[in-house]
Amino acid sequence: MKESDIRPEALFNRYLELSANDAERCFSGISRHSIPCVGCGGNQLKPEFEKNGFGYASCSDCGSLFQAPRPPIESFEAFYRDSVSGRYWAEVFFPAVAEARRERIFKPRAERLSNLCAQKGLVVERIIDVGAGYGILLDEWRRLHPQAHLLAIEPSAMLARACRAKGLEVVENIAENITGYQGVADFVVCFEVLEHVYDPLAFVRTLSSLARPGGYVFVSTLGVDGFDIQCLWEKSNSIFPPHHINFLSVAGFQRLFERAGLENIDITTPGVLDVDIVRNAVKKNPELFSNQRYLAKILADDALATAFQIFLAENRLSSHMWVLGKKPRQEVVHD
Numbered sequence: 001m002k003e004s005d006i007r008p009e010a011l012f013n014r015y016l017e018l019s020a021n022d023a024e025r026c027f028s029g030i031s032r033h034s035i036p037c038v039g040c041g042g043n044q045l046k047p048e049f050e051k052n053g054f055g056y057a058s059c060s061d062c063g064s065l066f067q068a069p070r071p072p073i074e075s076f077e078a079f080y081r082d083s084v085s086g087r088y089w090a091e092v093f094f095p096a097v098a099e100a101r102r103e104r105i106f107k108p109r110a111e112r113l114s115n116l117c118a119q120k121g122l123v124v125e126r127i128i129d130v131g132a133g134y135g136i137l138l139d140e141w142r143r144l145h146p147q148a149h150l151l152a153i154e155p156s157a158m159l160a161r162a163c164r165a166k167g168l169e170v171v172e173n174i175a176e177n178i179t180g181y182q183g184v185a186d187f188v189v190c191f192e193v194l195e196h197v198y199d200p201l202a203f204v205r206t207l208s209s210l211a212r213p214g215g216y217v218f219v220s221t222l223g224v225d226g227f228d229i230q231c232l233w234e235k236s237n238s239i240f241p242p243h244h245i246n247f248l249s250v251a252g253f254q255r256l257f258e259r260a261g262l263e264n265i266d267i268t269t270p271g272v273l274d275v276d277i278v279r280n281a282v283k284k285n286p287e288l289f290s291n292q293r294y295l296a297k298i299l300a301d302d303a304l305a306t307a308f309q310i311f312l313a314e315n316r317l318s319s320h321m322w323v324l325g326k327k328p329r330q331e332v333v334h335d
């Protein structure tokens, strides 16, 4: 899979441009406040860079990178209610790539996830997908497991309609506001949402609340330890406010899931695009690798580049992270 298969350049650039406009329109003049690390909760932060008027800081303890100081939550809520870039993503960008993504992303994703459950001995009778989008993951899950009970949680009215059109049961709300589904799911999954959320700890706790004791919570997101993000840093197109504000490290995720009360935490990075993303960035801007002769040589050779991507994925050095945690059978009560 190539970056251009799932992220056509012209459409993606338009999305980034609209996001920069939204950053200015919805957040200029809004106050900012310091926040603790979104991964470990630590308070030793190091300012890293600014983008579209948003500062990013890293945690001296766990290495997570995140948007800080942060505007108040109300400004993010107002932004998501009236986001030109968000509408463009849902109405223009995603429909253009939906079928390509079904084949290249959602099918392999459902299969990999299914294998992961088998490895853990988890029998999934009820699965909840939080931020289900167009419902493609659940659609693919149903193909593999026709008997499973599926629930999509999706706040966008347009996307919720797309889920219903696939015959899925949908709760049209944000996960934090949902009542009546606590403790029901064997498996709660959430793809590519955590990088957007205001308070990752509260969010993972919400996911956990939907799982039954002994059930599992799964999150996939972007991680700061990944090759493309480490190489490109502030020039990475994955780091764009106001949408992408959290990039936890492997250590940060371990701490976050522990703080949310989860156990048996399993972190992998089965990414396939890091090398292609860096190659494309260097093609456009050769300056980026002016002093990186060794990496430039690896990336210039297709066979080496492929082997290198596998090395990254196997050593938790890709920016595409999968985090799995188990909800304890008995709630641990902290005094």
Ligand SMILES: [Zn+2]
Residues within 6 Å of the ligand: 037, 038, 039, 040, 041, 042, 059, 060, 061, 062, 063, 064, 252
């Ligand atoms: Zn930290």
